[in-house]
Amino acid sequence: QVQLVESGGGLVQAGGSLRLSCTASGDTFSRYAMGWFRQAPGKERDFVAAITWGGSRTNYADSVKGRFTISRDNAENTLYLQMNSLKPEDTGIYYCAARTKVVLPPTTPGGYEYWGQGTQVTVSS
Numbered sequence: 001q002v003q004l005v006e007s008g009g010g011l012v013q014a015g016g017s018l019r020l021s022c023t024a025s026g027d028t029f030s031r032y033a034m035g036w037f038r039q040a041p042g043k044e045r046d047f048v049a050a051i052t053w054g055g056s057r058t059n060y061a062d063s064v065k066g067r068f069t070i071s072r073d074n075a076e077n078t079l080y081l082q083m084n085s086l087k088p089e090d091t092g093i094y095y096c097a098a099r100t101k102v103v104l105p106p107t108t109p110g111g112y113e114y115w116g117q118g119t120q121v122t123v124s125s
Contacts, residue, residue: 009119
């Protein structure tokens, strides 16, 4: 099974940018469709973005369309989330997730098999 480790979180002012990374190990990364989710304090874990195993198709939550970009480098076993024009409401713990044997990556947390531990993103106003 795959192990996932997120990095790149931090504190940034509104309007700023961050790039999150999710490094995979333990299995062939290209077997997995991948997703990013986030969870604010006291709230449910919400879908942010997803990408197919080969990277040809992506999907975004309406709240991040045009600001965030998901990508992957299968040769480097790494998933990315480029976040621009950050807003205070983007604050939360960001998790990457993996799912095998699926053509289109799910948009709900229950659709994923493996999760990282998360990385904190805080956007100040």
